[in-house]
Structure formats: C-alpha cells, structure tokens
Amino acid sequence: MYVCICNSVTDHAIRRAVRQGTLSFEQLRFELGVSRSCGRCEEHARSVMAEAMSNELPGLPAGVVLPDGLPA
Numbered sequence: 362m363y364v365c366i367c368n369s370v371t372d373h374a375i376r377r378a379v380r381q382g383t384l385s386f387e388q389l390r391f392e393l394g395v396s397r398s399c400g401r402c403e404e405h406a407r408s409v410m411a412e413a414m415s416n417e418l419p420g421l422p423a424g425v426v427l428p429d430g431l432p433a
C-alpha cells in the first residue's frame with residue numbers, strides 16, 4: 362500500500378528500510394524520499410516505521426521511534 366503518494370513510497374519499502382538498518386525518520390526521508398513534498402504522509406509514515414521497528418527490533422518498546430540525529 363502506498364504511504365506517500367507524492368514520492369511513490371510503500372509500506373513495504375519502509376519495512377525493508379527498517380530491516381536494513383534505518384532507525385530515524387530523517388534517514389528514512391533521505392533514503393526513500395517519503396514526506397519530502399506535501400508532507401501529508403508524515404504521520405502515517407512514522408506510524409508504519411514505528412510498527413516495523415517494534416517488529417524488527419523486539420527489545421524496543423512498541424511505538425518508539427528513535428529521535429532523529431541518533432546514530433543508526
């Protein structure tokens with residue numbers, strides 16, 4: 362399913378990025394281009410990323426997205 366229509370970013374792409382080590386939303390934005398145009402997708406993209414992180418990193422509490430700027 363498309364999360365970001367402006368930049369054709371899917372939930373699968375976000376999950377794959379998290380699996381490959383993307384741990385901040387800024388990094389995700391840089392790598393995939395999500396939320397780089399109108400920004401309407403940001404809240405949903407962050408939610409998909411948080412879900413992916415809790416699935417891929419089970420030690421991380423549910424719903425936590427590491428603050429931008431932390432090393433990946």
Ligand code: FES
Nearest residue numbers: 365367399400402
């Ligand atoms: S829908 Fe993602 S930037 Fe517009």
